[in-house]
Amino acid sequence: MTFSFIEIWLVSLIFLTGVVILIVTLQLNAALKKLVQLPQEAEDTLTWWQKFTGLKPLEEERNLMMEHTYDGIEELDNPTPPWFMYLFYLTIIFGIFYGAYYHVYATENLQAGEYKTEVAVAEKAREAYMKQFANSINEDNVTLATDAKDLTSGSTIYSTNCVACHGDKGQGGVGPNLTDKFWIHGGGIKDLYRTITHGIPEKGMIAWEKSLNPIQIQQVSSYVLTLQGTNPPGAKEPQGEELK
Numbered sequence: 137m138t139f140s141f142i143e144i145w146l147v148s149l150i151f152l153t154g155v156v157i158l159i160v161t162l163q164l165n166a167a168l169k170k171l172v173q174l175p176q177e178a179e180d181t182l183t184w185w186q187k188f189t190g191l192k193p194l195e196e197e198r199n200l201m202m203e204h205t206y207d208g209i210e211e212l213d214n215p216t217p218p219w220f221m222y223l224f225y226l227t228i229i230f231g232i233f234y235g236a237y238y239h240v241y242a243t244e245n246l247q248a249g250e251y252k253t254e255v256a257v258a259e260k261a262r263e264a265y266m267k268q269f270a271n272s273i274n275e276d277n278v279t280l281a282t283d284a285k286d287l288t289s290g291s292t293i294y295s296t297n298c299v300a301c302h303g304d305k306g307q308g309g310v311g312p313n314l315t316d317k318f319w320i321h322g323g324g325i326k327d328l329y330r331t332i333t334h335g336i337p338e339k340g341m342i343a344w345e346k347s348l349n350p351i352q353i354q355q356v357s358s359y360v361l362t363l364q365g366t367n368p369p370g371a372k373e374p375q376g377e378e379l380k
């Protein structure tokens with residue numbers, strides 16, 4: 137993971153600001169305490185809860201009175217209560233760790249990274265689902281695929297694997313012509329699916345189940361059937377029985 141100049145600059149700026157704020161508040165707090173100067177005994181008699189909340193006993197209110205009034209309303213000089221200051225310091229410390237964790241050391245946990253991880257997980261789940269779906273196709277239940285997407289995919293599978301023996305247009309070569317009505321092993325979608333899956337090894341037709349998954353076999357079978365009646369030039373003579 138690389139950082140851009142701006143990122144490093146921004147993170148450093150945030151850190152520096154945090155540190156400066158922390159120092160300034162601590163200094164201010166100390167200075168204020170000196171200014172207010174509670175009598176020592178009074179400080180000692182406070183319970184921890186009174187110290188934590190920073191509330192002054194009512195009898196001391198007179199000492200806290202500020203020397204001005206606004207329309208007859210007088211103001212007490214109550215410093216920010218300690219519990220609030222503790223909370224504030226905590227947020228600064230939290231901010232430093234948060235910034236370091238998410239922006240300096242573990243950038244992959246940022247939203248974009250989390251998104252990528254989740255997409256990868258979903259992709260895996262989708263693949264598993266597709267596999268399950270693919271395995272549910274077999275030679276007994278296979279149907280003719282008519283989707284343009286399936287046929288395009290079938291056409292690609294055909295050009296990569298079958299052209300060498302059946303010709304680029306299905307006209308035949310080493311293997312039989314696939315565009316006529318004559319079939320040695322049957323011309324229905326289920327017949328083609330079976331022939332392509334298990335092959336005719338003794339005659340030189342490979343069993344494709346090892347390299348193609350059931351969906352791909354369905355797609356290429358369906359594609360082959362779209363070649364019916366195209367009558368390509370150089371078509372091989374019919375073999376097998378005519379499908380009526």
Ligand code: HEC
Pocket residue numbers: 293294297298299300301302310311312314318319320321322328331332336339340341342344356357360375376
């Ligand atoms: C190595 C050459 C070769 C390759 C590659 C090949 N085939 Fe064949 N194929 C043959 C031969 C030879 C036969 C005839 C088998 C027989 O005579 O029983 C055949 C038969 C067939 C049949 C049955 C034809 C019929 O008349 O019943 C189909 C369908 C078929 N192939 C489809 C395909 C598909 C789809 C591919 C690509 C995935 C493919 N073949 C790849 C050689 C090949």
